[in-house]
Amino acid sequence: MKNYLHLKRGVDLLHDPLLNKGTAFTAAEREQLGLRGLLSPRITTMHEQLDRVLESFRRKTSDLEKYIYLVSLQERNETLFYRVVTENLGEMMPIIYTPTVGLACQKWGHFFRRSRGLYISTEDRGQITRILGNWPHPDIRMIVVTDGERILGLGDLGANGMGIPLGKLSLYTACAGLHPAQCLPIMLDVGTDTESLLADPLYIGLPNHRLRGPAYDEFLEEFVTSVQMFFPKACLQFEDFGNANAFSLLQRYRDRICTFNDDIQGTAAVTLAGLASSLRLTGGRLADRKFLFLGAGEAGIGIGHLIVEALKSEGVAEETARRQCWFVDSKGLVVRGRTDLVEHKKPFAHEHRAVSTLLESVEALKPAALIGVSGTTGGFTQPVVEAMARLNPRPVIFALSNPTSKAECTAEQAYAWSAGRAIFASGSPFAPVTLGGTTHVPGQGNNAYIFPGVGLGVVASGSTRVTDEMFFVAAKTLAGLVTDADLALGRIYPDLARIREVSLAIAVAVAEVAYARGLAREARPESVAGLVQSYVYQPVYADYV
Numbered sequence: 001m002k003n004y005l006h007l008k009r010g011v012d013l014l015h016d017p018l019l020n021k022g023t024a025f026t027a028a029e030r031e032q033l034g035l036r037g038l039l040s041p042r043i044t045t046m047h048e049q050l051d052r053v054l055e056s057f058r059r060k061t062s063d064l065e066k067y068i069y070l071v072s073l074q075e076r077n078e079t080l081f082y083r084v085v086t087e088n089l090g091e092m093m094p095i096i097y098t099p100t101v102g103l104a105c106q107k108w109g110h111f112f113r114r115s116r117g118l119y120i121s122t123e124d125r126g127q128i129t130r131i132l133g134n135w136p137h138p139d140i141r142m143i144v145v146t147d148g149e150r151i152l153g154l155g156d157l158g159a160n161g162m163g164i165p166l167g168k169l170s171l172y173t174a175c176a177g178l179h180p181a182q183c184l185p186i187m188l189d190v191g192t193d194t195e196s197l198l199a200d201p202l203y204i205g206l207p208n209h210r211l212r213g214p215a216y217d218e219f220l221e222e223f224v225t226s227v228q229m230f231f232p233k234a235c236l237q238f239e240d241f242g243n244a245n246a247f248s249l250l251q252r253y254r255d256r257i258c259t260f261n262d263d264i265q266g267t268a269a270v271t272l273a274g275l276a277s278s279l280r281l282t283g284g285r286l287a288d289r290k291f292l293f294l295g296a297g298e299a300g301i302g303i304g305h306l307i308v309e310a311l312k313s314e315g316v317a318e319e320t321a322r323r324q325c326w327f328v329d330s331k332g333l334v335v336r337g338r339t340d341l342v343e344h345k346k347p348f349a350h351e352h353r354a355v356s357t358l359l360e361s362v363e364a365l366k367p368a369a370l371i372g373v374s375g376t377t378g379g380f381t382q383p384v385v386e387a388m389a390r391l392n393p394r395p396v397i398f399a400l401s402n403p404t405s406k407a408e409c410t411a412e413q414a415y416a417w418s419a420g421r422a423i424f425a426s427g428s429p430f431a432p433v434t435l436g437g438t439t440h441v442p443g444q445g446n447n448a449y450i451f452p453g454v455g456l457g458v459v460a461s462g463s464t465r466v467t468d469e470m471f472f473v474a475a476k477t478l479a480g481l482v483t484d485a486d487l488a489l490g491r492i493y494p495d496l497a498r499i500r501e502v503s504l505a506i507a508v509a510v511a512e513v514a515y516a517r518g519l520a521r522e523a524r525p526e527s528v529a530g531l532v533q534s535y536v537y538q539p540v541y542a543d544y545v
């Protein structure tokens with residue numbers, strides 16, 4: 001960074017968020033870098049700046065205002081932004097990520113102030129390489145890209161979905177320490193089929209319906225090829241694509257480039273980790289359990305496949321392993337006789353009579369765990385949770401749909417309807433619940449525990465691929481970091497305050513897979529942990545003179 005720094009001075013320096021220190025520039029820096037008079041005279045420490053930021057942040061009366069405040073801080077001074085977010089992750093992650101980022105995406109065009117990230121639209125076809133060249137940072141290692149078709153559980157938000165790549169990459173830096181200058185958020189504006197957005201004059205995207213079919217595939221192919229040419233060391237994370245495209249893009253590119261789909265693979269790892277931890281409360285083995293999903297899309301099917309891998313590693317035959325995972329979609333239980341099943345559901349369509357509701361499916365299959373990934377508010381009704389509690393001493397209830405408004409049930413409902421016996425986790429955070437004198441702390445089953453560490457491991461090792469085995473070891477590593485104290489609180493994930501430690505441990509495990517499988521660009525260093533650590537950005541001010 002130093003060379004780059006010495007090219008900048010005066011207003012240019014103040015306007016570069018990666019270099020700006022605001023009122024913390026020292027007297028010598030102000031003198032030598034042409035800053036005298038451009039800053040208020042009193043020099044403050046970073047700690048004083050942090051106090052000011054926290055005070056302003058906490059004074060905001062709505063989460064959306066807090067989001068806007070943090071984004072504008074990020075635009076001014078990234079070091080201060082990452083410092084405050086890293087030190088207050090429990091308080092700020094729900095603002096920069098789910099659930100508030102969902103609200104922000106819904107209103108994006110209405111509070112829009114300035115463009116962030118890179119937009120590539122269908123009008124840029126044939127010129128994508130040139131557009132990538134407009135990005136100011138050359139050494140990109142992590143790209144999060146969306147086409148906005150399935151933003152959280154909120155549906156097609158078109159170009160407004162840019163909030164998701166921006167938020168995810170903020171977590172790569174805050175949770176794992178990837179350098180912000182190595183991260184690139186991209187929105188592929190291929191239109192939107194949401195009529196209210198098309199009719200909104202303040203919508204920021206192209207007012208066109210979605211590009212589909214071969215033309216869409218060609219656009220994506222040009223994009224992927226251009227990224228490979230322009231940023232050859234970058235890992236490309238697909239995020240919040242509609243499920244038909246998500247599965248086929250993963251299939252098409254996973255063996256060709258360094259890529260993964262977090263909705264399919266990251267969610268799977270965080271869920272598998274939660275299931276493994278819950279066994280420490282219930283006893284028994286994963287191989288003895290049956291899992292019932294509400295929702296058979298990217299998240300659900302991804303989790304199903306990783307559970308199958310986990311069971312195979314316990315010696316269960318693949319077909320038997322699959323039969324332990326059952327899915328309910330909007331048409332009822334996914335069974336072999338159904339003629340309406342899309343390809344990704346078929347591996348989990350087992351022989352069974354038709355069953356139309358979740359409750360009947362619970363009664364028929366007697367699962368140990370119920371996993372909600374349907375984006376349907378209230379999908380876990382009182383009778384469903386009560387049935388789970390009747391069938392299991394400690395029913396596992398994961399309401400993973402985001403944002404909070406889409407959760408299949410709330411933490412309070414899960415605990416109340418199971419007389420406090422549920423082992424509960426949710427995708428977006430819920431506050432602890434006190435019931436009959438006992439306080440239950442819900443776990444946040446969010447892939448934020450997984451993707452930052454996987455990304456850091458892939459980047460540090462220079463892995464040329466992201467494999468399912470990497471997500472499997474990430475899940476194992478995460479589960480291994482859950483303490484007895486966490487479990488005593490009912491929480492099946494580590495405290496969010498430990499997320500950097502978690503991400504670093506996952507990164508080391510993932511990098512080890514890259515070396516073991518011959519995927520790393522460089523030879524294995526003596527200390528993989530040391531290598532990973534060397535990639536970790538610390539949000540502290542550099543001395544400039």
Ligand code: NAD
Pocket residue numbers: 150151152153154242243262263267270294295296297298299300328329330331372373374375376379400401402403406426427428445446447448
């Ligand atoms: P998707 O669109 O691929 O799949 C949704 C699935 O739900 C589909 O199979 C659909 O048929 C089913 N469905 C819809 N309505 C239903 C109903 N009324 N009853 C039963 N099934 C119904 O979406 P996805 O990527 O799988 O995501 C689903 C949800 O999971 C979203 O809310 C998303 O935010 C959440 N999610 C959470 C995490 C996390 O980390 N916790 C990660 C990824 C996705």
